[in-house]
Structures are given as C-alpha cells and as structure tokens.
Amino acid sequence: DAKTTQPTSMDCAEGRAANLPCNHSTISGNEYVYWYRQIHSQGPQYIIHGLKNNETNEMASLIITEDRKSSTLILPHATLRDTAVYYCIVRVLETSGSRLTFGEGTQLTVNP
Amino acid sequence: DAGVIQSPRHEVTEMGQEVTLRCKPISGHDYLFWYRQTMMRGLELLIYFNNNVPIDDSGMPEDRFSAKMPNASFSTLKIQPSEPRDSAVYFCAGGYGSYNEQFFGPGTRLTVL
Numbered sequence: 177d178a179k180t181t182q183p184t185s186m187d188c189a190e191g192r193a194a195n196l197p198c199n200h201s202t203i204s205g206n207e208y209v210y211w212y213r214q215i216h217s218q219g220p221q222y223i224i225h226g227l228k229n230n231e232t233n234e235m236a237s238l239i240i241t242e243d244r245k246s247s248t249l250i251l252p253h254a255t256l257r258d259t260a261v262y263y264c265i266v267r268v269l270e271t272s273g274s275r276l277t278f279g280e281g282t283q284l285t286v287n288p
Numbered sequence: 289d290a291g292v293i294q295s296p297r298h299e300v301t302e303m304g305q306e307v308t309l310r311c312k313p314i315s316g317h318d319y320l321f322w323y324r325q326t327m328m329r330g331l332e333l334l335i336y337f338n339n340n341v342p343i344d345d346s347g348m349p350e351d352r353f354s355a356k357m358p359n360a361s362f363s364t365l366k367i368q369p370s371e372p373r374d375s376a377v378y379f380c381a382g383g384y385g386s387y388n389e390q391f392f393g394p395g396t397r398l399t400v401l
Contacts, residue, residue, distance in 0.1 A: 219292075219379050219392030220331070263331075275344065276321075276390060278331035 180264045185283040188258075194251040196282050198264030201245040207268050209240060210276070211249045213260040220263065220278070223249065254286045292393035294380050300399045306368040309396045311380030312361055321390060322355055322365050323379040331379075337363065370400045 181199040188194040200209065210225040224231055224238045226247075231238045237250040251258055263281040293312040301307055313320050321336040335345040340357045348355070352371070357363040367374055377397050381390040 214331075219381070219395050220390075221392065222389035225389070275333050275336065277333070280330060 180266055180279055182262075182264050182279065182282045184280070185285070187285050187287060188251075188254045190256060190286055190288050191253055194254040194258065194284055194286070196249040196251075196262050196264075196284060197246065198249070199246045200264070200266045203244050203266050204268070207266050209238065209244075209247050210265040210267060211236070211238065212263045212265065212276070212278070213258075214263070214281070215257075215260040223262075254284075256286050256288065258284065259286045260284060292380055292382055292391055294378075294393040294396050296396060297394065298397045298399075300401065301370055302401050303371055304369045305400075306366065307370045307374075307398060307400075309365040309378050309380075309398070311363045311365070311393060313363070313380070313382035314391055315361065317382035317384050317391070318360075319383045319385075319390075320357060320363050321381040321383070322363070323381065323392075324376045325379065325395075326376045334365070367398075370398075372400045374398060375400050 208227050211223040212220040214220045223235050226238045240247045261281040261283050263278050295310045318339050322334040325331045334347045335355045337357045355365045377395045379392050379395045381392040383390040
C-alpha cells in the first residue's frame with residue numbers, strides 16, 4: 177500500500193472548519209483513500225473513503241486532488257468531541273480481504 | 289446492535305501466564321480483524337479472518353500468539369506464555385465485504401507484569 181504523510185498535530189477553533197491534509201504521492205490507480213479517527217481510549221472509527229471523486233457524508237468531506245497525490249479531510253464545523261488522532265490510509269482492495277495499515281496520524285485538538 | 293464486544297476490557301497478569309482475549313463481532317460481518325496498539329509501534333494488524341477462515345496471520349509476532357474463530361459470532365486471541373512486551377491494547381474489528389468500513393471494538397488493555 178502507498179505510504180502517506182500527515183502533519184503530526186493541528187489545532188482548530190471550535191465551530192470552525194478543520195482541514196486535515198494527507199500526501200500520498202505514490203498512490204496507484206487502484207488504491208483508495210480512507211480516513212479513520214481514534215478518540216482517546218477508544219477504538220478507531222471509520223470516517224470516509226474515496227477513489228477519485230470528492231465524497232461527503234454526515235461526518236466529513238473528502239477532497240482528492242485531480243492527480244490523486246494528496247487529499248484533505250474537512251470537518252465543516254469542528255466540535256470539542258472531534259479532538260482525536262486522524263489517520264489517512266491508502267489501500268488496495270484485495271479479493272481475499274482488506275488490510276488497513278495505520279501510520280502515526282494527525283493529532284487534531286479542537287479548542288474552545 | 290451492541291457493536292463489537294470485547295472481553296475482558298482490562299487484564300493484568302503475570303509473565304508466563306496464559307491470556308485469552310475474546311471478541312464478538314457484529315452479526316452479519318464476514319471479516320474479523322485483530323489489531324494491537326502500543327506507543328512504540330502504533331496500531332498493527334495481527335491477523336484477519338474471512339468467513340471464519342484465517343486469511344493473513346503475517347502480523348502475528350510469535351508462536352506464542354494464536355487466534356481462532358470457531359464460528360461467525362466468536363473469536364479468541366491467545367497468548368501463551370505472556371511476556372511484559374505483550375502489554376498493549378488489543379482491538380477486534382469487523383466488516384462486511386472487502387472494502388467497506390471496519391467497525392472496531394472498545395479494546396482490551398493488557399498489562400503483563
């Protein structure tokens with residue numbers, strides 16, 4: 177799976193948009209971009225995933241650049257509960273299963 | 289649905305003892321994953337099953353670790369004998385299909401003294 181690079185930490189003011197970047201310059205055509213987050217002392221939680229097109233769900237939006245070498249996860253109105261480590265994962269979908277390889281992620285701190 | 293259930297939530301044991309961690313996945317999920325998380329190594333995949341069959345156990349650190357899935361609603365991860373370096377949080381996760389989201393359990397915090 178392609179390697180990803182994320183900033184170690186970011187801060188965001190409550191109520192503002194949080195934009196979390198991820199670089200994946202070696203991504204292949206059949207690799208998807210996934211985002212998970214892990215709130216302290218909990219298991220990771222799926223947020224969103226995409227291949228080429230931008231995606232939006234009730235939690236966040238995922239913007240993937242046209243060359244697919246980078247992406248941005250957007251939390252439109254961050255709350256204190258969004259404080260967590262956010263993982264950007266690039267992975268190929270295998271017919272026999274699908275592994276997630278977690279990196280170090282970005283520690284997002286939402287401040288009041 | 290109660291989500292993925294793991295037990296125990298906390299386990300403290302002494303070096304050399306056998307430890308068994310348990311997982312009950314969400315009904316209908318055909319994939320089950322065991323992960324381990326430590327400060328040093330982050331979140332690592334240990335093994336995963338598809339339809340109760342182990343598919344990839346390359347992440348299992350040593351022969352001291354073994355995992356089973358006797359049926360679709362239950363899996364165990366066993367460490368025998370346990371060592372202090374096995375101290376970590378162990379997560380079980382499940383999913384349906386090869387590319388859908390994985391649902392993680394709350395984890396078992398294992399401390400080996």
